Amino acid sequence: xxxxxxxxEGRAPGLSSWLAWPFRFLMGALNAPMSAVQRxxxxxxxxxxxxxxxxxxxxxxxxxxxxxxxxYSLTGGTAIFFDGRYFVGLDQYKTLLTCGDYTIxxxxxxxxxxxxxxxxALFVVLQVTLLVLASLATALVLNREMRARGFWxxxxxxxVLLSPVVVGLIWKWILQRDGLLNALLLDLGFARTLWLxxxxxxxxxxxxxxxxxxxxxxALILLAGLxxxxxxxxxxxxxxxxxxxxxxxxxxxxxLWPNLLVVVILALIKAVQIFxxxxxxxxxxxxxxxxxxxxxxxxxxFAHVLRNLGLASAASILMGIVLVAxxxxxxxxxxxxxxxxxx
Amino acid sequence: xxxxxxxxxxxxxxxGWHWTDVLAYLWxxxxxxxxxxxxxxxxxxxxxxxxxxAEFPPTFMPLDAQAVRxxxxxxxxxxFRVTLDDGSEKVLAQVRRVGxxxxxxxxxxxxxxxxxxxxxxxxVREIKxxxxxxxxxxxxxxxxxxxxxxxFVTVMATLITLVxxxxxxFALSKYEFKGRTAVLGIxxxxxxxxxxxxxxxxxxxxxxxxxxxxLWGVILPTVATPTGVFLLRQYMLTIPDELIDAAxxxxxxxxxxxxxxxxxxxxxALAVLAIFSVMWRWNDFLWPLIVLSRKEHYTLxxxxxxxxxxxxxxxxxxxxxxxxxIVPVALIFLFLQRYITAGIANTGLK
Numbered sequence: 150x151x152x153x154x155x156x157x158e159g160r161a162p163g164l165s166s167w168l169a170w171p172f173r174f175l176m177g178a179l180n181a182p183m184s185a186v187q188r189x190x191x192x193x194x195x196x197x198x199x200x201x202x203x204x205x206x207x208x209x210x211x212x213x214x215x216x217x218x219x220x221y222s223l224t225g226g227t228a229i230f231f232d233g234r235y236f237v238g239l240d241q242y243k244t245l246l247t248c249g250d251y252t253i254x255x256x257x258x259x260x261x262x263x264x265x266x267x268x269x270a271l272f273v274v275l276q277v278t279l280l281v282l283a284s285l286a287t288a289l290v291l292n293r294e295m296r297a298r299g300f301w302x303x304x305x306x307x308x309v310l311l312s313p314v315v316v317g318l319i320w321k322w323i324l325q326r327d328g329l330l331n332a333l334l335l336d337l338g339f340a341r342t343l344w345l346x347x348x349x350x351x352x353x354x355x356x357x358x359x360x361x362x363x364x365x366x367x368a369l370i371l372l373a374g375l376x377x378x379x380x381x382x383x384x385x386x387x388x389x390x391x392x393x394x395x396x397x398x399x400x401x402x403x404x405l406w407p408n409l410l411v412v413v414i415l416a417l418i419k420a421v422q423i424f425x426x427x428x429x430x431x432x433x434x435x436x437x438x439x440x441x442x443x444x445x446x447x448x449x450x451f452a453h454v455l456r457n458l459g460l461a462s463a464a465s466i467l468m469g470i471v472l473v474a475x476x477x478x479x480x481x482x483x484x485x486x487x488x489x490x491x492x
Numbered sequence: 493x494x495x496x497x498x499x500x501x502x503x504x505x506x507x508g509w510h511w512t513d514v515l516a517y518l519w520x521x522x523x524x525x526x527x528x529x530x531x532x533x534x535x536x537x538x539x540x541x542x543x544x545x546a547e548f549p550p551t552f553m554p555l556d557a558q559a560v561r562x563x564x565x566x567x568x569x570x571x572f573r574v575t576l577d578d579g580s581e582k583v584l585a586q587v588r589r590v591g592x593x594x595x596x597x598x599x600x601x602x603x604x605x606x607x608x609x610x611x612x613x614x615x616v617r618e619i620k621x622x623x624x625x626x627x628x629x630x631x632x633x634x635x636x637x638x639x640x641x642x643x644f645v646t647v648m649a650t651l652i653t654l655v656x657x658x659x660x661x662f663a664l665s666k667y668e669f670k671g672r673t674a675v676l677g678i679x680x681x682x683x684x685x686x687x688x689x690x691x692x693x694x695x696x697x698x699x700x701x702x703x704x705x706x707l708w709g710v711i712l713p714t715v716a717t718p719t720g721v722f723l724l725r726q727y728m729l730t731i732p733d734e735l736i737d738a739a740x741x742x743x744x745x746x747x748x749x750x751x752x753x754x755x756x757x758x759x760x761a762l763a764v765l766a767i768f769s770v771m772w773r774w775n776d777f778l779w780p781l782i783v784l785s786r787k788e789h790y791t792l793x794x795x796x797x798x799x800x801x802x803x804x805x806x807x808x809x810x811x812x813x814x815x816x817x818i819v820p821v822a823l824i825f826l827f828l829q830r831y832i833t834a835g836i837a838n839t840g841l842k
Contacts, residue, residue: 175655176751183747195746196667200675203660207716209697211682217693229699287523290516301520303829304527310821310832312775314793318800318814319530322537322807329533332549361526366836373837393512422688425777429797443688443778450692451782462692469689476683 218469221462227455234459241463262464264437265445268352272441273420276356280416284364285409288371289401302372306365316362317429321345324354324430345431348438355427355439362426363419367412374408375401407485414479421471442468531818538811539621545808556620560585560599572596572613576606583616584608625812635813637788638795642774642817645710645791650769652715654762660716661724661758662750666736679718687713687779698783709783710791714773720765727761728754764835767828774821792817 186198222241224234249256254263287305291298308316323329324344331341344350378401386396402409424443427433433440433448440448442464450461537545539554559568562585569585574596576582584596587605594613595605629635663669664676687694694713695704703709731754739749755762777793784790790798796817800810825832 176747176755180745180747184745187746192740192746193667193669196663196669196672199659199663199667199750203656203716203721204675206656206712207679207682207718210694210713210716211685211690212678214690214693214697215685217696218690221693221696229696286519290519293516299829301523302833303825305523306829306833307825308527310771310825311818312777312793312821314777314796315814315818318796318810319534321800322811323530323533327546327548327550329550335549369833369836393510422686424688429800432801446688446691447778447782451695458692458695465689465692469685472686472689
């Protein structure tokens with residue numbers, strides 16, 4: 150996580166004043182008790198006091214669950230609380246990982262898990278590729294000198310703010326049998342297609358819609374990277390009569406590389422967890438052809454009548470391992486970026 | 493014509509068109525259609541009557557049958573354009589329909605009833621916004637309740653996030669104490685544990701605390717964001733320690749230093765975190781979907797999903813409610829776009 154706040158940018162006096170009033174009330178009221186605490190623990194002890202509320206919530210809702218998750222994955226049964234569960238060792242993992250042929254989900258004990266694994270792998274590869282290419286193209290276009298750049302940036306950015314449910318619903322409405330897309334295609338003389346009822350098309354649209362929704366976010370990061378490239382490099386290239394393509398390959402791309410790397414890894418982390426918009430759009434269907442890992446965890450642990458929390462947490466731990474690896478990569482990449490920026 | 497196209501295509505510095513220019517404009521045009529089109533279509537569709545929505549191919553504008561009041565009839569009658577036996581066309585109002593015959597009267601001159609085969613008439617329609625799509629769910633369904641729930645979750649979660657995260661950030665940036673590096677390391681490590689990985693055990697924790705199916709069960713697991721702590725700490729590191737030392741000389745309590753000196757100075761970072769927190773919590777879906785089971789506790793996103801998943805999807809309501817759920821986000825976008833985009837570009841947050 151690289152967090153480099155610009156000192157001048159983002160300064161918002163109007164904003165801070167509307168944020169201020171609930172704070173002022175709360176904080177003023179807390180002064181007396183906190184002063185008492187300070188008399189008790191001294192100035193040096195206040196660090197721990199300030200840290201306490203956050204760490205308490207954090208411990209209860211993040212750290213303890215991480216530990217429980219491991220314990221869950223080693224037990225079986227349908228009970229929520231541990232007194233109703235029994236120890237099974239690594240059986241849950243064995244169940245998940247037993248396969249006749251790992252390339253064919255139907256030969257696996259948990260065929261839904263493997264199907265969702267396959268789907269997620271396909272989704273991640275295609276979605277991240279498309280997403281990065283599209284956001285790079287958008288950033289390059291938005292970086293040109295043009296009128297109303299703010300407007301154009303808004304055009305590509307605004308879906309980022311829409312909730313995944315809304316995004317799913319908007320496209321479900323367009324892609325339905327009697328929807329806009331089929332009407333347009335019929336007008337052009339094509340046949341009507343059931344976009345969300347055919348396996349390959351459903352996957353295509355799950356990918357397309359999530360690219361549509363997140364394109365603006367990554368384009369923005371890349372745009373910031375492009376704008377940080379010194380102008381004089383381009384001017385020098387122009388004086389030397391370097392062509393535009395050569396300028397792109399030799400100046401833009403190498404200097405944008407650290408940002409591009411961060412974008413790729415961030416997109417990977419998000420893509421592995423894909424759930425919301427695809428779930429609303431296709432519901433995992435037709436069949437299980439667009440069911441992804443997170444949906445498998447959700448369905449196994451919560452949606453089925455016989456909830457299998459042990460299996461679900463074993464699956465979530467496997468997903469967690471992948472995410473930890475990806476995040477470690479991201480930290481490495483953004484540290485490198487920060488160091489380069491500092492240099 | 494030539495002069496006009498020359499004027500339109502003229503470029504600064506007299507340079508000619510490069511093929512990348514053409515591509516750039518194509519991309520912008522495609523973006524405009526693909527990005528705005530779907531949302532525009534949603535907005536227009538949300539004003540159509542159920543009958544108008546069911547039509548295929550769909551009409552672009554929301555259309556509804558035009559109706560008139562005719563003397564001698566209590567209800568307004570629908571207008572039709574009718575081809576009469578002698579080949580002339582006339583606009584008539586339909587009194588009732590019996591099988592394949594329609595009984596119609598002339599609205600200007602409501603005399604005898606004229607019988608017309610139904611395939612000889614086409615409805616006269618006008619652009620009319622079906623505002624009932626918006627009004628009815630607000631009264632009949634739990635939409636307002638969902639809206640209130642979402643609002644409550646968003647506001648409370650954001651306030652708590654800002655307070656506890658900024659306190660932690662203050663501690664981690666301005667105090668020396670044992671275990672500070674360890675705490676930082678733990679927070680850093682949990683950046684890697686997204687909620688989707690711990691939903692199963694979180695469910696147990698929330699159950700044990702009797703928070704299952706409550707809004708607090710949605711709020712509390714989300715508030716201690718490691719990203720927020722990091723963002724604020726990084727910003728607070730830039731606040732000079734001399735300020736704090738000076739305040740201590742003036743006998744300010746540590747709490748006063750925190751909220752009267754450090755917080756105002758960290759306002760830009762707090763604003764960025766506030767905007768993001770509002771967006772995150774307003775749009776959250778997976779966790780509320782798991783925690784909330786009774787309908788009256790649903791947040792907007794869960795409620796919308798439930799509506800659209802019903803066997804008989806009432807699209808006219810779903811579309812209208814979707815538009816309503818976008819309104820707060822659209823307002824935030826219109827007024828705060830600059831801060832949001834600057835925030836993302838500076839922090840890589842999402």
